Amino acid sequence: MQKELNLCWNFGCFYSWSKTLGCNLTMQVQRLESGDFDLRNRQLQFSTFQIINVVRRESIEIGYWTAKQGIFRNLNQDVSAHTYLHPMPDLNPVVWPGQTHIVPKGWQIPTNGKKLQVGVRTSGYPEFMKVERDPVTNAITATGYALDVFEEAIKKLPYAVPYEYVSFDTLGVNYGSYNDFVYQVPLGVYDAAIGDITIRHNRTSYADFTLPYTESGIAMIVPVKDNTNKNTWIFLKPLTGDLWFASIAFLIYTGIVIWLLERRIRNAELTGSFFHQLGTAISFSFFADRERVDGILARLVVAVWVFVLLIITSSYTANLSSMLTVQKLQPTETDVHELLKRGEHVGNGGSSSYVRELLEQLGFERSKIRAYTNPDDFADALDKGSKNGGIAAAIHEVPYIKLFLAKHCKGYTMVGPIYKSEGFGFAFPKRSPLVDDFSRAILKITEADAIIQIEKKWIGDEHACKNDETIISPSSLNFKSFSGLFLVTGVASTSALLITLVMFLYKNKHKMGINIGHDHVQRGHGTELETERIQESTADSNILHRMIQMTTPASKR
Missing domain, CATH: 3.40.190.10 (Periplasmic binding protein-like II)
Structure with a gap:
């Protein structure tokens, strides 16, 4: 009995090739005992199979195989000392498709030998x-x-x-x-x-x-300009508008609180008109000393406010210094829609029909879109500007922009990406099994160091060429950065004011009680004095009457 199995042998490993590749290589396993079998101890004894390599219409003997001894080359050799479970060098070589002895990796495209x-x-x-x-x-x-x-x-x-x-x-x-x-x-x-x-x-x-x-992605290449601040009102830029407003508001509030606290204890500095007194109180916030501020609560308020003021002024000074001394290069354009509104000329790569179509969809006229074929042409057009026959910005895909900036790193920068695109890929026929395998291979490349080395080879090191003068512009300080400090000084001033108000009400209430008792005593004492005055007046009148009688002659009496 002959039993055939369609198997491909890879030195100890069996692969199914005939159905997958349609190739003419197959392995025929032949049972040597034709119809006979041997039973010993109720167990079927192992059979010996011959392994042959079928190449086209010819067969080449590879060796033999048994379940007990494994693979061996000659039937007559002593196999008791060896068990060939793994590939052995003394076996006959296998001929693979294409008349080669090189072991293929597996499934192969194309199967007909065509490249x-x-x-x-x-x-x-x-x-x-x-x-x-x-x-x-x-x-x-x-x-x-x-x-x-x-x-x-x-x-x-x-x-x-x-x-x-x-x-x-x-x-x-x-x-x-x-x-x-x-x-x-x-x-x-x-x-x-x-x-x-x-x-x-x-x-x-x-x-x-x-x-x-x-x-x-799709981005813009634009020139950079020197943004060194030469504005007359540059001293206002270190702080945002909300921080300026909060600082002034808390300054006035603190001055009013100090004025109320010092007015109560009759500070000698607070004389004159109301506005003069208020100005003097506000000046305490800047030039306070122990001689001018008498109250303990007022001194506490001034101490907290001076601490807040010190932090704000030091931050203001540092930010203003950076704005005045650091040279900053900023992009001349940041919005593609602004270019469209102003009717500026823009450039794109001559081979990039995709970007040209996108610009036309945005509303750019064809006469406003200029095509260039290499990075040097882009640089010349950007230097001229839109009004002098050049362009205001070059709009291109990010890989091309990286290549441009690698050659022209001084004076230009990338803005964006401003639109999304899928990048570059390889095209295959529909439902090609190669697409998934190539995609997995590309993932391995992009996740490893290989893609970095390829970029360095053809584009250059992205870290080697930078606009050294391009520094991030220092931003203005806002209210949120100092909200905690303003909370502290506000709580201190308000607490001092409330404490003073409670003390004032308590003292006035106590004073009113004392005055009422004093009035009662004054009234009783006044009645007694009046009685004494009346009595003294009556006595004086009697004495005067007696003196008159004594000095008057008797005939007249």
Whole structure:
């Protein structure tokens, strides 16, 4: 009895190849005992199987296998001392598809021996993709950022993918658009298209894309200007309006509280008109000393306020110094809609039809959009300005902007991203099994150091070229930063005022009781005096009457 199993043998490992690849390699396992079997102790004895390598219509003997001894080369050799459970060098070699002895990684594309046709095209930015053809051999040579990412992803696939590059120019389409380039994939001209291909919604209708391998987004390149403050009113900028208002309000409130506290104890400094007294009280907040402020509560209020004032003035001084001494470079434009309102000219890459379409959707006239092919043209146009035949801003995809800033790091900066985009990816036919595997490989690349090394190679180190003079502008101090201090001085002033008011009411009430008792005593004492006065007056009258009688003659009496 002959039993055949469709197996591929990888030195001790069996793979099912015939159904997956449709290849002509199979392993035939033949039972040597034809119809006989051996039972000992009610157990079926192990059989010996021959392993053969079927190549096309021929078979090559590999070795033998038993469940007890494993794999061995010759049937007559002594296998009692060895158990070949793992690949052994003395076995006959296996011939794999393509007449090769190299063990493949696994499932392989394409299965008919044809190499994967990978479409490439020269980019407007050669750092991303540059394609050259040898005039003698007609061989295609491609280099660039996108190509390095593709080849790095190929290495990380779990199977081998033979491929070759096919130039887009060989199709008779001279410098066609990227839409035309990607559309060659569903037409069957390419098995894949690689390069600086933006993942767009309209392109996903006829091709599948891998995950992006670059940063996403659309931003602006604008010149920077010296924003050194030369304003006459620069001294007001260290503090925001709400902080200025709060400081003045608490200054006046503290002065009023001090005036009330010192007025009560009749401070000699508080003389004259009301406004003069109030001004003097407010000046206590700045020039207080023990001789001028007499009350204990007033001194406490002044001490807390001086502490708050010291912190605010020191912060103000530090912030004003930074505003006056630090040179700051600020972008000349920050909003694309403002450019549209003013009718400014803007630039975009000549190969980026996506950005041009976006600008037209925003409302920019075609005459206001100027295309440039390389970073040097962008720099010249930005230097001229919109009114002198140049542009006010260059609007481009973030990977191109990083490349521009790597070459022109002085005098320009990126604003944004102002719009979202999906970045660059590789295009494959619809439902291609390669898309998922390439996406996983790209994830491995972008999460590791490989993508950083590729960027340094083609774009440059993003930390090596910076606008050294660009410093973050110091912001004005706001009320929220000092709200705790104002709370402390407000509580101190209000508490002192309430304590003084309670003491004043208590003393007045006690004084009123004393005055009422004193009035009663005064009234009783006054009645007695009046009686005495009447009595004294009566006595005086009697004495005077007697003296008159004594001095009058008797005849007249």
